[in-house]
Amino acid sequence: MARISVVAPQILRTPSERLPIEAFGHKLIVHGNVQNAIESILNDPPxxxxxxxxxxxxxxxxxxxxxKEDLKLSFLPIILAVQEKDIMSGIDFSRYPVDEIVCINAHPEEILTRIELSLSRSHRVADNNPLTGLPGNTSILKTIQGYIEQETERAVCYVDIDNFKPLNDKYGFSRGDEVIRMTARVIVNVVSEEAKSEGFVGHVGGDDFVFSVPVPAAESICKRILESFDALITLFLNPDDAERGYFESVDRQGRPQRFPLTSLSIAVVPCTKGRFNHYGEVSLVAAQLKKKVKAIEGSSYFIDRREDAEKA
Amino acid sequence: MQVIPIRAAKEGMELAKGAVTEDGKVLCGEGTTLTMAVISRLEKSGVGAITVKGHPVRLPGEKGLKERIKDLEERFLKVKDDPVERALMRLIAEYWVESYSA
Amino acid sequence: MDKIQEIKDRLKNLKSLPTLPPIVSRLNEMVEDEDVTAVSLGKVIEKDQVLTSKLLRMVNSSFFGFPQRISTVSNAIVLLGFNVIKTLIVTSSIFDVMQSSDIGLWEHSLGCAAFSGIMAARRNIKNPEEVSTASLIHDIGKVVIRSEFPEYYAKIVEDVERRGVFMREAEEEVLGVQHGEIGGWLADEWNLPERLSIPIRFHHYPEKAGEFVEIASIIHISDIVIRAWGYGFGGDKWVPPLSHAAWEQIKFGKAEGREIMEELDLRLSELKNFTMEF
Structure with missing residues (x-):
């Protein structure tokens, strides 16, 4: 029982063709006008x-x-309806990052089966974080190990949400989850715009993220991420907290406590050629950097420049 | 003096006021004579409009001062009994008269 | 069927509002360019009331978790990202036939946004961009009437021309409701924040805007000043009546008024770089 958007003028054109699918309990939203279809898909995803x-x-x-590049919608299974000749001549799936194909003259029953397959497959994607849809630890590890092995120079950036717990405690976890999703969106949008295909974003878990970008672009990307985060985080705070400039709560002994407002910190480890042999070394350096950057008040980033010293 | 969009700027015009970017940075002082180089630098720095001496440009659809004032008064016909509205009308009229004569 | 019900029903099923073809073609050119950024697309999008409203609708419907909804283009851009914005542009629909009054209304909206931005900064309002945005889209109800109810729209325009009434009065007579209310309904339907929808609804009666009286007052005064200036076309040629409650909110004296005129002249001339192309 799923809502399925159909933007395919040459498929499922008549009620009798749609019947087998609808009889299975699915709701077909057939769009005649492509333009309207796209708006409605983005506004109310099927x-x-x-x-x-x-x-x-x-x-x-x-x-x-x-x-596919939208965080929230990247899980949405897409079935591409193609001509028979496309199947024979092959399709460049890097330009069509779809989940399934079906021939436009397939029987409605076949289309139904393809839909069922896509839906079931989308429920068992392994590594991705369920909250943000971003790749998880296995993919992060593989990606960074890949840079080391192929001697690709990248800045590996570890993102932490500072003072996330007081926000979660005060406003509840559902708002906390939204802060995490907002952070993910900001990182993905800035990284994909500035680094295009050379960027990578992963979600370690909780309030920890990792992204990697070409070394020269790292600094400006960090700045933009922090700026955007700071502009948006105020929308998650109650106006009185935002105005006061800190969270107030009471500890177990009933004593008032203050916490700084939620901010973002980024520790940047430039992985230059030959500097590291293993992912573990990268995360070790990152852990040391994180301490430094967390000590800075407000949103901040810190780039490890030690490698320059080593070279000199 | 006249405020003109930067696209309408021509060589030889003289700034009646300093050219300022959106975030308030002064790029050229009052009295600067425009050259191609100055104009393109202003454009690149995001200056959208400048104030020049005299009234050198007639923009598409632009009318003369007299006609503009007459139209202005006509637009206020339905609200001319309101003293605040009249004050607003005078404010605009005076600003226009002043810029044409400056 | 009751006209008001008819309008409300139509708003529920409103698929797409048309945009001016030149803006869409300019944006389409921009997205072809490899180096274009989401921020620079945003700078053009925020010059169009329909695209701005759509962008805000999109971000507010796909991101419900915000305790405060998104009210500015710059925040929407950061959250939606380049690809979604590009899609919005590539798939936006345009007016089949563009009339000069469409361009007039567009310039009117831009002018009001410029004046509102100036006043918001001068009155130290916390988020001036939000006030400009509300002002940009304050007449979105007119776009709805124009594109969804062409027959009623023709009647309204005819009344305005023949009898010299305010467009708002003609709307009341023909539809039983005026564009501010329609714009407010649309804003609610599209999940736009109250800081936008309430000032849109009450821009002719700003004293009714409750906690958003300041924003509504600025828009109200901007409507008067921009029409007085003769910039763009708001549907009829008249300067509308002034709400004295609104004036009390943001009033200015002669000296400040002079400075405001100077700033406004500069802002309106800047806009001509953009509008003169069309």
């Missing part, structure tokens, strides 16, 4: 999208990429 390849002006490609 659970599965069936889109036809080769729509006017390459809108199909634009939409698929946008959805």
């Amino acid at each position: 659970e599965c999208l069936l889109i036809q390849k080769g729509l006017q002006d390459g809108i199909d490609k634009t939409v698929i990429t946008a959805l």
Whole structure:
């Protein structure tokens, strides 16, 4: 029982073709107008999208990429409806990052089976963090180990939300979760815009993230992330806390306590050629840096420059 | 003096007021004579409009001062009994008269 | 069917509001450029009331967890990211036939946003960008009437021209409701924050705007000043009546008024770099 958006003018055109799928309990949202379809998908996401390849002006490609790169929607299974000749000649799946394909002249029953498969597959994606949809520890480790082995120079950046616990305690975990999702979005959006395909973002868990970008871009990316975070975090605070400039609570003995407002800190470890042999060394340096950067009040970043000293 | 969009700036015009960026940084002082180099530098620094001496540009659809004032008064016809509205009308009219004569 | 119910029903199922073709084509050119940033797209988007409203709708419907909804383009851009914004642009619909009054209304909205920004900064309002945004989209109800109810719209325009009434009066007569109310309904339907929807609803009656009386008052005065200046076209040629309660909120004397005029002249000229292209 899922809501399925159909943006495919040549498929499921008649009520009788739609019947087998609807009889299975799915709700088909068939869009005649592509433009309206996209708006409604972004505003009110379905659970599965069936889109036809080769729509006017390459809108199909634009939409698929946008959805797959959007944090909240990256899990949405996309089925590409293709011509028979596409199947024979092959499809460049790096340009069409879809989850499933179906031929436009397939039987409605086959389409139903493909939909069912996509839905079930999307429920068992392994490593990704369920809250943010970002890759988890296994992928982070593999990615960084990959840089070391292939001698790709990258700045590996460890992001921490400071004073997250007082916010969680005061406003409840659901607001805390939203802060984490907001942080994830900010990081992903800045990294993907500035580093494009050379960037990577992972979610270690809780309030910890890791991202990696080309070394020269690291500083400006950190700055933009911190700026954006600071602008948005105030929207999560109650106005009185924001105005006061700190959280107030009472400890177990009934004594009033103060906590600084929630901020972000980033520890940047430039992984230059030959500096590290193993991921463990990177995270060790990061752990030391984190202490330094956490000690700075407010949102801040710290770039490890020791490697320069080593070189000199 | 006249305020003009930077796109309408031409060589030889003289600034009646300093050219200022959106965040308040002064780039060129009053009295600077515009050259191609100055204009393109202003444009690159995000200056959208400048104040120049005289009234050198007639923008598309722009009317003369007299006609502008007449239109202004006509637009206020329905609210001319309100003293605050009249004051606003005078404020605009005086500003225009002043900029045409300065 | 009752007209008010008809309008409300239409707002619920409103698929897409049209944008001016030149803005969309300019944005389309920009997204073709490899180096374009989300921020620079935002600078153009925030010059269009329809795209701005859509962007805010999108961010507020896909991100419910905010205790405060998103009210500014810059925050929306950071949260939505480049790809979603690009999609919004590539898929935006345009007016089939653009009339000069469409451009007039667009300039009117831009002018009001500029004046509101100046006043918000001068009155030390916490988030001046929010006031500009509210002002930019204050007449979104007029776009709804124009694109969703062309017959009623034609009747309204005819009344304005023939009888010389305010557009708002003609709307009341033809529809039983005016554009401020319609804009407010749309803003609610689209989950926009109250800091936007309430000032939109009450921009002709700012004293009713409750805790947002200051924002509504600034928009109210901006409507008067921009129409007085003759910048753009708000649907009829008249300067509207002034709410003295609004004036009390943000009033200025002669000396400050002179400074404001100077700033406004500069801002409106800056906008011409943009509007003169069309």
